[in-house]
Amino acid sequence: MKFARRAVRRFMPGEDATDALAAAAAFKRESIASEFTRLGENVTTISEVDAVADHYLAMLDRIAAAQLDGEISLKLTHLGLDLDEARTQSHVERLADRAAGQRRIVWIDMEGSAYTERTVALFERVRRSRQNVGVCLQAYLRRTAGDLQRLAPLGPAIRLVKGAYAEPASIAFQKKNEVNLSFVALATALLHMRRADERVRIGLGTHDVELIQPIADQAEALRMPKDAFEVQMLYGIRADHQRRLAREGYRVRALIGYGTAWYAWYMRRLAERPANVVFALRQMLP
Ligand SMILES: Cc1cc2nc3c(=O)[nH]c(=O)nc-3n(C[C@H](O)[C@H](O)[C@H](O)COP(=O)(O)OP(=O)(O)OC[C@H]3O[C@@H](n4cnc5c(N)ncnc54)[C@H](O)[C@@H]3O)c2cc1C
Numbered sequence: 415m416k417f418a419r420r421a422v423r424r425f426m427p428g429e430d431a432t433d434a435l436a437a438a439a440a441f442k443r444e445s446i447a448s449e450f451t452r453l454g455e456n457v458t459t460i461s462e463v464d465a466v467a468d469h470y471l472a473m474l475d476r477i478a479a480a481q482l483d484g485e486i487s488l489k490l491t492h493l494g495l496d497l498d499e500a501r502t503q504s505h506v507e508r509l510a511d512r513a514a515g516q517r518r519i520v521w522i523d524m525e526g527s528a529y530t531e532r533t534v535a536l537f538e539r540v541r542r543s544r545q546n547v548g549v550c551l552q553a554y555l556r557r558t559a560g561d562l563q564r565l566a567p568l569g570p571a572i573r574l575v576k577g578a579y580a581e582p583a584s585i586a587f588q589k590k591n592e593v594n595l596s597f598v599a600l601a602t603a604l605l606h607m608r609r610a611d612e613r614v615r616i617g618l619g620t621h622d623v624e625l626i627q628p629i630a631d632q633a634e635a636l637r638m639p640k641d642a643f644e645v646q647m648l649y650g651i652r653a654d655h656q657r658r659l660a661r662e663g664y665r666v667r668a669l670i671g672y673g674t675a676w677y678a679w680y681m682r683r684l685a686e687r688p689a690n691v692v693f694a695l696r697q698m699l700p
Contacts, residue, residue: 422680425650426453426671431473434672437649438482445660447483447667449521449646454492454675460501463494467505471512478516486513487521487669490533503536510544517546519571519615524550526579527586534561541568548615552577553597554586562603569613573646574600576620578682594625601629601643608642616643617667621652623659630664641665648683 427437431452438448450473457463470486477484486509493502510520522537524530530552537549548571551558555577565572576593577586587593601618608614618626626645633642644665647656660666671679684690 418677418680422676425648425680425683426676427649429672429674429676431469431476431672434670435476435480435482437670438477438484438668439480441668442482444657445666446656447485447644447665449485449487449667449669450477451487451489451523451669451671452492453671453673453679455489455525455678456491456496457494458497460494460497463492463497463501463505466492467508470509474509474512474516474518477518485518485521485667487523489523489525490529490536491525495529495532495536499532499536503540506536506540506547507544510540510547514544514546519546519548521548521571521573521617522550524552524575524577527555527581530555530557534565537570538565538568541565541570545613547571548573548617550575550619551600552586553600554581554593556585556587558596558600559603562600562607566607566611566614569611571615571617572604573617573619574604576622578686580685594622597622597625598628602632605629605633605636605638605642609636609638617646618643619646619669621647621655623652623655626659 427433434450441448452466452469454466457466470488473486490502493505495502506520513520522533524533533549537547540547550573551561553574553576574597576597587596604616608616618629620626640663644667645659646667646669649668649670656666656668
């Protein structure tokens with residue numbers, strides 16, 4: 415566990431919110447915006463749920479005090495989706511209300527497929543009364559094109575990602591090129607949605623710069639400005655490209671994780687790239 419703690423530093427600046435805020439201040443100097451996530455999921459007690467919500471409320475105030483272009487990104491199972499869905503929704507609404515006063519979005523992450531429908535449905539309910547919520551959709555899921563059509567009338571904020579969980583072939587594309595094709599098709603649909611409805615906000619949550627380029631080219635062909643979409647990447651991954659894209663005039667946002675419950679999250683980062691396992695093992699050496 416000690417080596418993992420050392421290795422995880424590659425993906426998070428520290429366990430405290432203060433570390434995350436300091437990292438965001440450094441990003442700001444390079445014209446990179448930030449989003450914050452306190453790592454954790456599937457909590458098992460209501461008191462933990464309420465503490466997570468209180469933490470994020472305070473975090474919003476700290477982001478505002480630090481004058482950052484920062485948003486928060488949360489997991490519904492961290493806010494009690496396994497325990498009390500009505501309470502989860504009211505916490506999301508409370509956070510959105512606080513963020514609205516600061517003109518920020520509250521992003522809802524997408525978890526494993528056991529939660530997809532409930533996450534989309536909760537987002538739909540909250541979005542009907544509050545503009546400043548966004549949701550993550552996963553390109554590897556076969557259902558996602560349908561979800562995009564379903565959400566389009568709401569003029570939603572969508573973060574498109576490839577998807578980080580192991581899902582069966584019956585519901586998810588398995589091959590890398592199928593997932594990539596799906597990602598580009600969905601991003602294209604999002605560009606058209608935004609052309610038709612200015613409320614639509616697009617986040618491309620990927621480090622795959624080879625995929626971002628054709629999407630940027632399409633946006634240009636559609637005569638859309640560079641800020642028609644935002645590239646969102648994780649802290650510590652492809653930092654050179656984050657800076658390059660920002661310098662080229664694209665909107666870039668770095669997702670900064672913090673907190674002590676990093677283990678499951680860190681394991682997903684290792685699974686995404688075998689080279690990371692080698693990197694992690696090297697940390698075991700003295
Ligand atoms: C801002 C953001 C939010 C996300 N939110 C969610 C979410 O809510 N739900 C969800 O299921 N998934 C989420 N993800 C994770 C996502 O689904 C992918 O698992 C992850 O982004 C890796 O895929 P990729 O698009 O970067 O492409 P890949 O094809 O995996 O990677 C492209 C290239 O990027 C680099 N790279 C990618 N991952 C890593 C890594 N871990 N370490 C080092 N280099 C790497 C490598 O150079 C690789 O060749 C999020 C990702 C980001 C960036």
